[in-house]
């Protein structure tokens with residue numbers, strides 16, 4: 001990995017390849033529709049099919065750890081191998097594992113995913129702040145050392161999210177607002193795009209929260225969950241240029257043909273380029 005901070009590398013990658021992030025979510029129904037068995041071998045064929053088709057042309061990939069964990073150590077081995085291959089091809093990898101625990105345990109996750117020589121070393125990791133924003137400190141420290149990034153859950157795309165995320169903290173702001181405040185502070189010195197991002201679903205329609213955190217805004221929920229490229233402008237307002245639009249099933253459903261995957265990714269990238277101003 002270059003020594004440049006994640007935010008700088010992310011902006012450069014999106015400038016070069018377009019803003020699209022392809023989620024790698026090997027659902028059982030997708031393996032089936034690709035004519036593959038719901039086994040670790042099927043998982044490997046599916047995942048490497050996506051990697052071979054798209055690694056040299058898409059800026060960012062977001063493998064969903066759950067679908068690899070489903071197959072135990074054999075599945076994790078596929079995740080490790082795919083992450084290495086994607087990064088070798090010049091793409092950035094955000095592992096979506098939504099890790100979060102007390103600080104001392106968080107340090108274990110940080111050394112697995114963020115440390116430069118960690119077994120699952122990636123460019124950024126999704127993390128959960130629900131043990132307190134401060135519990136993320138070991139991951140923040142490791143990310144700074146490694147030039148990696150974090151995406152902290154703030155306003156998630158699922159309909160249950162507001163139940164907690166819109167609740168007020170003792171200090172006054174909502175839970176989501178407190179997360180965004182924490183991220184803004186971490187990115188305070190960033191020149192363009194900081195390395196500490198928020199997860200904000202493309203499905204939330206609009207928000208009163210201040211999304212200007214000087215960092216990336218990972219936006220899942222596009223396609224299968226109903227979010228659209230055009231809708232991003234309304235959700236994100238002036239912060240739209242910092243959005244990393246992530247789409248999984250919508251793109252993956254085009255496979256197994258490499259040409260069809262490339263076509264689906266190119267069309268999505270074009271739509272996002274227009275809305276995000278790339």
Ligand SMILES: O=c1ccn([C@@H]2O[C@H](COP(=O)(O)O)[C@@H](O)[C@H]2O)c(=O)[nH]1
Pocket residue numbers: 023025064096155156157158199200201220221222223224225246247248249250
């Ligand atoms: O708020 C969130 C946070 C994460 N996700 C993850 O993104 C993908 C979405 O997949 P699609 O097939 O594009 O719907 C999946 O891995 C989720 O766990 C999210 O959807 N919302």
